[in-house]
Amino acid sequence: MSGMKDYERYDGLGLADLVKTRAITAKELLIAAVERIEARNPAINAVVNRMYDRAESAIAAGLPAGPFAGVPYLLKDLGAYYAGAVTSAGSAFFRDALADHDSEIVARMKRAGLVILGKTNTSEFGLSPSAEPKLFGPTRNPWNLEFSAGGSSGGAAAAVASGMLPIAHGTDGGGSIRIPASCCGLFGLKPTRARTPMGPDLGENWSGSSVIHALTRSVRDSAALLDATAGPDIGDPYWAPPPRGPYLAEVGTDPGRLRIAFTNRPWSGHPVDPECAAAVSKAARICEGLGHHLEEASPFIDEEMHTKARRIIRAANTRVTLEARGKALGREPRPDDVETITWMTAEIARTLTAADYAWAIRAAHQIGRVVGRFFTRYDLLLTPTMCHPPPKLGLLGMSGDNPDVYWQAHPRAVAFTALFNTAGNPAMSVPLHWSADGLPIGVQFAAAFGDEATLFRLAAQLEVAKPWADRRPPLS
Amino acid sequence: MKDFEQFDGLGLADLVKTRALTPKELLNAAVACIEARNPAINAVVDRMYDRAEAAIAAGLPAGPFAGVPYLLKDLGVYYAGTITSAGSAFFRDAVADHDSEIVARMKRAGLVILGKTNTSEFGLSTSVEPKLFGPTRNPWNVEFSAGGSSGGAAAAVACGMLPIAHATDGGGSIRIPASCCGLFGLKPTRARTPLGPDLGEGWSGASVGHAVTRSVRDSAALLDATAGPDVGDPYWAPPPRGPYLAEVGAAPGRLEIAFTTRAWSGHPVHPECVAAVSQAAKLCESLGHSVEEASPFIDEELHNKARRVIIGANTRMTLEARGKALGREPKPDDVETFTWAAAESGRELTASDYAGAIRALHQVGRVVGRFFTRYDLLLTPTMCEPPYKLGVLSMTGNNDPQAYLQALLGTIAFTSLFNTSGNPAMSIPLHWSAQGLPIGVQFAAAFGDEATLFRLAAQLEAAQPWADRRPPRH
Numbered sequence: 011m012s013g014m015k016d017y018e019r020y021d022g023l024g025l026a027d028l029v030k031t032r033a034i035t036a037k038e039l040l041i042a043a044v045e046r047i048e049a050r051n052p053a054i055n056a057v058v059n060r061m062y063d064r065a066e067s068a069i070a071a072g073l074p075a076g077p078f079a080g081v082p083y084l085l086k087d088l089g090a091y092y093a094g095a096v097t098s099a100g101s102a103f104f105r106d107a108l109a110d111h112d113s114e115i116v117a118r119m120k121r122a123g124l125v126i127l128g129k130t131n132t133s134e135f136g137l138s139p140s141a142e143p144k145l146f147g148p149t150r151n152p153w154n155l156e157f158s159a160g161g162s163s164g165g166a167a168a169a170v171a172s173g174m175l176p177i178a179h180g181t182d183g184g185g186s187i188r189i190p191a192s193c194c195g196l197f198g199l200k201p202t203r204a205r206t207p208m209g210p211d212l213g214e215n216w217s218g219s220s221v222i223h224a225l226t227r228s229v230r231d232s233a234a235l236l237d238a239t240a241g242p243d244i245g246d247p248y249w250a251p252p253p254r255g256p257y258l259a260e261v262g263t264d265p266g267r268l269r270i271a272f273t274n275r276p277w278s279g280h281p282v283d284p285e286c287a288a289a290v291s292k293a294a295r296i297c298e299g300l301g302h303h304l305e306e307a308s309p310f311i312d313e314e315m316h317t318k319a320r321r322i323i324r325a326a327n328t329r330v331t332l333e334a335r336g337k338a339l340g341r342e343p344r345p346d347d348v349e350t351i352t353w354m355t356a357e358i359a360r361t362l363t364a365a366d367y368a369w370a371i372r373a374a375h376q377i378g379r380v381v382g383r384f385f386t387r388y389d390l391l392l393t394p395t396m397c398h399p400p401p402k403l404g405l406l407g408m409s410g411d412n413p414d415v416y417w418q419a420h421p422r423a424v425a426f427t428a429l430f431n432t433a434g435n436p437a438m439s440v441p442l443h444w445s446a447d448g449l450p451i452g453v454q455f456a457a458a459f460g461d462e463a464t465l466f467r468l469a470a471q472l473e474v475a476k477p478w479a480d481r482r483p484p485l486s
Numbered sequence: 487m488k489d490f491e492q493f494d495g496l497g498l499a500d501l502v503k504t505r506a507l508t509p510k511e512l513l514n515a516a517v518a519c520i521e522a523r524n525p526a527i528n529a530v531v532d533r534m535y536d537r538a539e540a541a542i543a544a545g546l547p548a549g550p551f552a553g554v555p556y557l558l559k560d561l562g563v564y565y566a567g568t569i570t571s572a573g574s575a576f577f578r579d580a581v582a583d584h585d586s587e588i589v590a591r592m593k594r595a596g597l598v599i600l601g602k603t604n605t606s607e608f609g610l611s612t613s614v615e616p617k618l619f620g621p622t623r624n625p626w627n628v629e630f631s632a633g634g635s636s637g638g639a640a641a642a643v644a645c646g647m648l649p650i651a652h653a654t655d656g657g658g659s660i661r662i663p664a665s666c667c668g669l670f671g672l673k674p675t676r677a678r679t680p681l682g683p684d685l686g687e688g689w690s691g692a693s694v695g696h697a698v699t700r701s702v703r704d705s706a707a708l709l710d711a712t713a714g715p716d717v718g719d720p721y722w723a724p725p726p727r728g729p730y731l732a733e734v735g736a737a738p739g740r741l742e743i744a745f746t747t748r749a750w751s752g753h754p755v756h757p758e759c760v761a762a763v764s765q766a767a768k769l770c771e772s773l774g775h776s777v778e779e780a781s782p783f784i785d786e787e788l789h790n791k792a793r794r795v796i797i798g799a800n801t802r803m804t805l806e807a808r809g810k811a812l813g814r815e816p817k818p819d820d821v822e823t824f825t826w827a828a829a830e831s832g833r834e835l836t837a838s839d840y841a842g843a844i845r846a847l848h849q850v851g852r853v854v855g856r857f858f859t860r861y862d863l864l865l866t867p868t869m870c871e872p873p874y875k876l877g878v879l880s881m882t883g884n885n886d887p888q889a890y891l892q893a894l895l896g897t898i899a900f901t902s903l904f905n906t907s908g909n910p911a912m913s914i915p916l917h918w919s920a921q922g923l924p925i926g927v928q929f930a931a932a933f934g935d936e937a938t939l940f941r942l943a944a945q946l947e948a949a950q951p952w953a954d955r956r957p958p959r960h
Contacts, residue, residue, distance in 0.1 A: 152498065203720065213848025217841070218720060245855020247676065247691060247848050247908055248721040249934070326837035333838065364799030364835035364843075365806060368690075372803070375686025375720050382718020434720055460722070 014071035017042040018173040021228035021458060021479070022081045025176065026123065029080035036080030037068045040125055043082035046174045047128070050485070056168035058087055058146045059129035061095065068125055077234050079123030084178040086166050087129040088136050089222065090116050094242075099163075100132040103335055103347040113458060114207040114243045114247060115222050119179070122238035130165030132180060133408065135222075135328060139189045139423040141165050141407035144349050148403045151193060151402070152483035153449050157400040160190030166225045167194040171483055177231045183220035184320070184352050185395075185427025188439035191225055192361060192395035192452025195441040195481060197469065198225050200427075202460050203434030205250040206236070207243035217323045219369055219431035227479055229469040233257035236462065238399050251460030265467035267301055270455075271384075272392035273308035276425035278317070285451050285453065286394035289443035293392055293453040293472075296442065300471055308391070309384035317376050318423065322362055322370035323382070328352060329359035349415050351408035374432045381433035385458035390468065393426045395439040395452035426454055436462045439479045440469055490515040491646040492699035494953070495554045495708070498649065499596065499945040502553035509553030513598060516555035519647045520870045526628060529641035531560055531604045531619045531783070534568065538600035541593075550707050552596030558589065559600040559639050561609050562681070562688065562695065565589050570762075571608045573616040573635075574606040576808055576820040582953065584762040586873040587680040587716045588695050592652070595711035603638030603651060606881065607825050608801060609693075612662045612897040613879030614638055619821055621876050624666060625957035626923050630873040631664030635659040640667040644957055645932075650704045656693035657793070658868075658901025665868035665926025668915040668955060670943065671698045671900075672705050675934050676908030679709070680716035680917065687721060690844055700953055702943040706730035709936065712891070724934030734930035738941035740774055743929075744857075745865035746781035749899035757866035758925050762917035766927040767807035768945075770921045771944055782857035784936045789850050789906060790895070795835055795843035801825060802832030824881040825891060847906045854907035858932035862917055863942065863950050868913040868926035900928055911935045914943055 014034060017025075026033045036037025044062055051057050065082070065408050073079045084090055089098045091109035098104045112120070120126070131141045131149040141164025142148035149164040151157040152172040159168040163180030167190030180187040182200040206222040210214055219398040223239070228344045237256045242249045272294050294304045332343040343355045384391065404410065404417045430437040436459075439452035457464045473479075487507065490498075501507040517535055524530050537556070546552045558565055561572045564582035585593070593599070604614045604622045604934055614637030615621035622637045624630040625645035632641040636653030640663030644650050651924050653660045655673040664671025679695045688694075696712070699705045710729045748762045767777045774935045805816040817824045857864065874888045874893060877883050884890040904911040910933075913926035931939045947953075 164599045174723075208851055211853060212845065214844075217844065219690065242724070243905070244859055245852035246933075247851050249724045251715070252725060322837055326841040329836075329838035330841045332844040333842070359836065359838045362837035363802070363833060364795055364837060365802035365832050366800040366839040367840035368803040368832075369806075370837075371687075371690065378686060379683055379718035379721050382716075386717055431954070433718075459719075 014038055014042040022078050022177040022231040024137045025081045026078050031208040032141040036073060038063055038124060039080055039082055040127060043127060043175050050172045050174060053150065054152055054168050054172050055147055055149050056130055056165040057084060057128045058165065058465065061126060061128050065125050065127035073120050073123050076121055077238055078108060079346060081124055081177065083119065083124035083126050083173045084130045084166060084169055084175060085116065085126055086132055086179045086181055087160065089181045090179065092116050092126060096421050098145060100134040100145055101348055102107065102145045105145060107467040109476045110229065113211065114209045115239055118239045122235065127148065127207060129171055133162045133348050134163060135331060136162035136181065136183055137352055137355060138184055138408050139185055139404045139420065140161065140401060142403055144406045151400055153195065156402060157253030157449060158193060158403050158406060160193030160400060160435055162186040164190045167191060170196055170225050170227060173482065177224055177226045177235065180225045181220060181222045182431065183216045184431050187223060187225060188395050188427050188437060188454055189423065189455040190377040190440040193400040194449060195450030196225050197229055197232055197438065197440060197476060199223060199438040200238065200430065200436060201236060201248045201462055202436045205240050207246060209243040209246060210457060213246060216327050217341060217374065218434060219323065224402065229466060229473045230258060230261045233261050233466045253410045254463060257462060257466050260463045260466040261470040263467050265471060267303060268389040268464065268468060269303050270297055270390045270392055271305055271307035273306060273390040274394065276397055277307065277311035277313040277429065278421055278425045280397050280425045281399040282394060285396060285399050285445045289451040289453050290392060290394050293442050296472060296475055300475060307388065309331050311377060311379050311380060315373050316432060319373035320432065322366050322480055325355050325358035326362060326367050332356050349408035354413060355409055355473050369391060378433040381429065382459060389457065389464055391456045393454045395426060395454040397422050397425050399445050399449050399451055430456045436465055437458050438469060440472055442476055489513040489805060493649065494728050495650040495704040497553050498554045499551050509546060509598060512543065512553055512555055513538055513600060516600060516648050517809065523645050523647060526623065527625055527641050527645050528537055528620055528622050528636040529603055529647065530557065530601045531638065532569065532602035534599060534601050538598050541598055542681060546596050547594050549594055550711055554597055555648045556597035556599050557601050557603045557639060557642055557648060558593065558599055559605055559636050559654055561635065562654045563589050563652065564684065565599060573618060574656060574821055575605040575618045576656060578618060586684065587682045590710055591712045605638060607634045607822050609654065609656055609659055610825055610828060611635065611879045612658060612894060615876055615883065616879045617882045624873055625669065629875055630923060631666060631876050631879060633663030636698060640664055640669055642696050642928045643700060645647050645670055645841055650697055650699045650708065651696045652892055654693060654695045655905065656689045657905050658698060658898045660698060661868050661901050661911060661928055662884040666873040666915040668923060668924030668952060669698050669700060670702055670705055670912065670914060671909060672912040672939060673904065673934055674709060674713065675723045677721040677912045679712050680719060681717060682716040686719060688798055692796065692910060702940060702947045703731060703734045706734045707941045718784065723798060729928055729939060730936060730940050732757050733937045733940040734944040736941050737940060738945055739940060740776060740863040741865060741938065743764030743770055743775050743777045743782035743863045743865055744748035744861040745777060746779060747867060748781065749870055749893060750784040750786040750903065752897045753870045753897045753899045755867055755870045756872060758872050758919045762925040762927050763865060763885060766916050767944065769950060773815060773949060780861065782853050784853060784903060788846050792843035792846040793840050793902060793906065794831065798828050798832035800841050801833055802829040805829050818901050822881040825889065827887065851907035854903065854909060855933060862931065862938055864930045866900040866928045868900060868928040870899050872923050872925055904930045909933050910937050914946055916946065916950055
């Protein structure tokens with residue numbers, strides 16, 4: 011690599027510091043990021059849309075003096091609009107869907123000084139927890155190219171893991187930040203419901219399941235970005251509980267002695283790979299070593315009801331997306347507009363009534379009540395992030411020959427994560443374990459509704475106790 | 487107790503606190519009023535005097551309303567061991583096995599629950615004339631509706647049975663009866679008060695619980711006692727900047743108040759309702775506020791369609807859930823004519839219609855949110871019409887579905903927007919028609935900003951008091 015040699019050693023705030031102290035320019039950082047994308051993307055396929063010229067223009071026009079001023083950034087190609095750019099949502103049906111405005115979250119990212127230089131790969135509409143859309147082809151796991159980088163924010167995770175940049179935008183409606191973080195050895199925090207804005211286009215997505223944030227290497231980057239992007243937008247239907255202070259201030263603050271429950275048993279009854287159980291045991295030991303109280307416990311979840319409710323919400327919203335796009339294009343959506351699994355998902359909605367949807371909301375809120383009560387007894391719940399190590403590419407592809415393979419694999423992949431989308435609680439995947447094969451295995455910590463603070467405190471403590479920043483994938 | 491009706495809730499609580507009176511004496515006074523006036527008004531549909539006495543005997547919590555008599559609306563809240571009928575024969579024997587969180591909070595506030603008030607079936611009509619219990623009559627003129635769906639609560643307070651009563655609002659059901667009965671009725675911000683443990687929200691965020699009161703301070707003090715998220719709630723309202731009671735009497739400063747008398751639906755507005763707004767606007771100007779004609783641009787067709795999807799689907803779900811509990815399919819004669827029609831509409835709608843409706847409602851909310859970046863408040867009539875005669879809004883008695891629907895949409899034409907957007911809004915009794923019927927005006931505020939509403943309401947209450955304006959005795 012030419013240009014900045016030690017670019018990859020810095021996190022986002024570290025790079026911003028170099029810019030602030032004029033040790034380097036934003037333009038030089040952009041060049042460093044572009045060089046790495048151009049060198050590594052052919053193997054990884056993380057970045058699906060390049061916007062280098064726009065990034066240069068933004069720098070030339072003068073960047074806002076935000077906490078990340080000059081730091082290169084990639085948007086996930088789903089759920090956030092960037093005026094003049096296509097948001098494909100990983101779907102051929104949206105391949106030319108140009109946005110005419112910025113999403114509020116994008117406006118905030120720009121105000122934070124981030125330099126948007128492209129878009130990352132995602133599964134179609136974020137439905138699969140593996141980013142292998144027909145439109146752009148699979149994103150490959152930098153730790154082993156035969157494996158999935160997770161999803162749906164798999165492009166973002168692979169970009170960060172392979173050193174293209176230290177922080178990238180992600181969204182999470184069932185595990186889509188935490189799962190790729192787990193698969194790629196990164197930190198991925200899903201904030202509390204409504205913490206970050208979905209507007210102006212949406213008030214919420216998937217009836218409150220989905221929330222926006224980022225994949226990062228460092229805990230403090232995640233905290234500082236959330237400080238910059240959190241808070242309700244004008245006209246939002248729901249507000250998250252306000253934070254007690256800046257999240258960045260939680261990083262490094264003593265969490266005290268936390269009551270941490272842990273479980274290795276998913277509510278769905280899916281089998282858990284021994285490597286994932288080992289990751290939890292190891293994390294539990296580290297936490298105990300840090301003085302926290304660990305105890306095996308788990309909320310009682312009616313997973314059949316939960317899965318049914320989520321299926322209704324996912325199907326109905328997928329159908330709405332297809333219908334709206336069809337309307338915009340002036341024609342009915344056809345099966346070949348989207349991937350096999352996506353079409354099947356939307357077709358499920360044809361048999362569901364509006365009363366079924368109302369029931370699903372009620373059921374989801376009942377599940378949330380159980381989760382809420384659990385967190386009156388414990389500060390955190392520790393689980394595997396996934397039931398299994400990163401899956402091989404193909405298993406969670408949505409256009410495979412045998413849809414049954416997908417329908418079997420999907421619920422298992424999200425068995426630990428989706429509950430906190432339903433309940434709205436914040437949760438994070440922390441990279442503390444690598445399998446014998448050298449693949450990252452994250453563990454998940456979930457906290458009480460609105461309590462990202464405790465997650466950031468513990469994450470920072472774990473980051474010091476067992477640093478992962480220097481653990482990097484082999485570069486092919 | 488002769489002057490029972492002179493006091494508001496906090497006033498009565500003060501008498502108890504200073505031992506001028508006992509809760510038992512207050513209870514007796516309320517019971518005497520109910521027994522004397524309910525035959526003409528039909529506000530109270532379930533009496534729980536023994537339970538109230540037992541609660542007093544067991545010792546009341548030292549809350550702000552300790553010893554004050556209270557009535558629950560017979561919809562949307564559970565009180566362990568009692569029936570919540572929801573105004574429906576289908577639920578006539580639905581005994582609750584637990585208290586709703588808001589009921590627990592009301593009890594902790596010291597309120598003495600002595601009965602339940604009448605409501606339209608499932609709160610669907612804005613006039614309380616359920617087949618199950620018969621119509622609640624407006625204390626100002628018994629030929630007229632007391633409004634709804636919290637009409638029993640409003641009639642009870644208006645005729646002096648007690649100074650404060652529980653109410654809920656999913657389209658105007660606190661504000662409309664407050665307007666019809668000459669009371670103060672504030673609908674809080676979405677998620678301000680809990681709907682749990684049974685629900686995370688009602689009608690996808692449209693519905694919220696609070697009260698109808700005579701005094702502004704009662705409404706504020708009760709909201710202080712009941713507001714705040716429950717454990718496991720899916721959504722939180724923006725936290726208040728301080729106690730609401732402290733807003734009562736605090737100077738609101740010079741408020742930017744927009745007003746309109748044009749309903750977004752195009753419904754014609756009765757001259758008396760226009761006059762009520764003009765008077766309120768003048769009064770606000772005289773208090774130093776800036777008043778100007780302005781209104782958000784609302785796609786009312788989209789809005790109304792989305793609301794009908796949500797309400798139809800939730801009505802259908804309610805019937806299905808009850809049918810399941812009873813082990814049989816719901817039948818048309820289980821519920822009133824228009825309730826069945828609403829549920830049937832829910833049968834034809836798909837899940838994606840529902841998901842699309844949520845999206846549409848949030849778009850409408852975005853427009854409302856932006857409007858309140860330019861104005862502190864929006865002043866409108868509470869309703870397009872003065873109180874209706876009984877019968878027009880009856881869900882079984884009106885044989886003309888179109889006439890019912892048009893009347894219904896006219897009653898909620900100004901109110902339901904703020905259920906959709908989640909903004910707080912209140913009806914204030916500042917005007918009475920030539921016929922002597924109360925005509926409220928509505929003020930809506932920015933999301934989460936009940937504080938400004940309470941400040942202005944208290945200012946208006948001082949400038950043009952309504953507490954002594956009472957209906958004729960029957």
